[in-house]
Amino acid sequence: MTKKQLNIGLIGYGFMGRAHSNAFLQAGRFFDLPYQVNLKAVCARNPERVKSFADNWGYESIESDWRKLVERPDIDLIDIASPNDTHAEIAIAAAKAGKMVMCEKPLGRTAAEAKTMVEAVEAANVPNMVWYNYRRVPAVTLIKQLLEDGRFGRIFHYRAKFLQDWTISQDLPQGGEGLWRLDVSVAGSGVTGDLLAHNIDTAMWLNGPITEVSAVTETFIKERQHNLTGKVEPVGIDDASLFLARFENGSLATFEATRYARGHKALYTLEINGEHCSAFWDLHDLHRLQYFDHRDQSIVRGWRNIHVSDGDQPYLKHWWVPGLQIGYEHTFTHQFADFLLAAGEGKASAPTFRDGLATDLVTDAVLKSAKTRQWEPVAK
Numbered sequence: 001m002t003k004k005q006l007n008i009g010l011i012g013y014g015f016m017g018r019a020h021s022n023a024f025l026q027a028g029r030f031f032d033l034p035y036q037v038n039l040k041a042v043c044a045r046n047p048e049r050v051k052s053f054a055d056n057w058g059y060e061s062i063e064s065d066w067r068k069l070v071e072r073p074d075i076d077l078i079d080i081a082s083p084n085d086t087h088a089e090i091a092i093a094a095a096k097a098g099k100m101v102m103c104e105k106p107l108g109r110t111a112a113e114a115k116t117m118v119e120a121v122e123a124a125n126v127p128n129m130v131w132y133n134y135r136r137v138p139a140v141t142l143i144k145q146l147l148e149d150g151r152f153g154r155i156f157h158y159r160a161k162f163l164q165d166w167t168i169s170q171d172l173p174q175g176g177e178g179l180w181r182l183d184v185s186v187a188g189s190g191v192t193g194d195l196l197a198h199n200i201d202t203a204m205w206l207n208g209p210i211t212e213v214s215a216v217t218e219t220f221i222k223e224r225q226h227n228l229t230g231k232v233e234p235v236g237i238d239d240a241s242l243f244l245a246r247f248e249n250g251s252l253a254t255f256e257a258t259r260y261a262r263g264h265k266a267l268y269t270l271e272i273n274g275e276h277c278s279a280f281w282d283l284h285d286l287h288r289l290q291y292f293d294h295r296d297q298s299i300v301r302g303w304r305n306i307h308v309s310d311g312d313q314p315y316l317k318h319w320w321v322p323g324l325q326i327g328y329e330h331t332f333t334h335q336f337a338d339f340l341l342a343a344g345e346g347k348a349s350a351p352t353f354r355d356g357l358a359t360d361l362v363t364d365a366v367l368k369s370a371k372t373r374q375w376e377p378v379a380k
């Protein structure tokens, strides 16, 4: 069967630009996709550096203004891997130009911004997706399957953390390349939008909508030198964010994210406790699923430590032989493959922009609750 050609225009060549490019190159080799993917152009503001990225990854051409990229008739899909303050403008322009759009998370800096993006892709009726990649870790996808099988019974608790330690130094500046996450005008928020957004997306995918939250946030270091102005300026982001939540299904949750947990680099953990079963997953050991089933015979009952690497477990038949694990980068390949498989059939692949908006509505409620010191409902 001849495949349709799909020309990609990537914006941003940083951490995510690399992760996505790797996925673009690998997906068609491991999955039978309806499209032939072509790395047509990459865009970022520094032409020399973008040229060197293009040469390394095999992009055919470069742009230094994303508007030019979006206008190009030879581009079918715009992939946004640039900082959060660029997402809305680019996504809306790309949708208006009739392109498929994939956007990094968080979708918008606020839910209001995300809403304009949802309206644009839905009005243009273009395939769209947000890169909440942790849904596609095979062990996490397996939890979803086990839940859908009905094994857990009623759900009581959900517990999630995302811990890092890279901003503890008072001398770390804010703003500019590499440090835009500390500048609230670019990032929108601190760990709430950067880290908790991942936890929230996975949680709502596994356990349904969150209806209300009660949060506390803290900015431990109140002033930092700004890389772009050279001046010491107030820090507007949240350094740590913790919240309690209620899900629509009646279960309760705790969420915690910080960049001040010394010794932790990217400790994303989640646990879900149901009437019959519990499951626990840890990003530092991402191919393992800890699973407990109370219905096991009591003499052998205990936590199972499942090495998720067998061909009948999610995604794994596409990779090596049973027993051999895969890693972080594969989550992006899975997500991209799922997106193209769905697009080929004219279907949407979650998380869509609408799903990304749902997460932004929760992060907005978290930040509001931290200010009001009240429980806040999550807007619909």
Ligand SMILES: NC(=O)c1ccc[n+]([C@@H]2O[C@H](COP(=O)([O-])OP(=O)(O)OC[C@H]3O[C@@H](n4cnc5c(N)ncnc54)[C@H](O)[C@@H]3O)[C@@H](O)[C@H]2O)c1
Binding pocket: 011, 012, 013, 014, 015, 016, 017, 043, 044, 045, 046, 066, 081, 082, 083, 084, 086, 104, 105, 106, 131, 132, 133, 177, 178, 179, 194
């Ligand atoms: N899904 C995930 O797990 C994950 C992980 C990290 C980052 N992210 C998200 O990905 C996005 C990018 O983060 P990153 O860590 O790759 O950042 P980064 O700082 O490593 O790279 C950002 C890139 O965007 C480019 N850029 C900045 N402004 C631009 C503009 N106006 N026009 C064109 N290019 C521009 C920069 O030159 C750079 O190449 C953010 O939204 C972030 O939240 C998601």
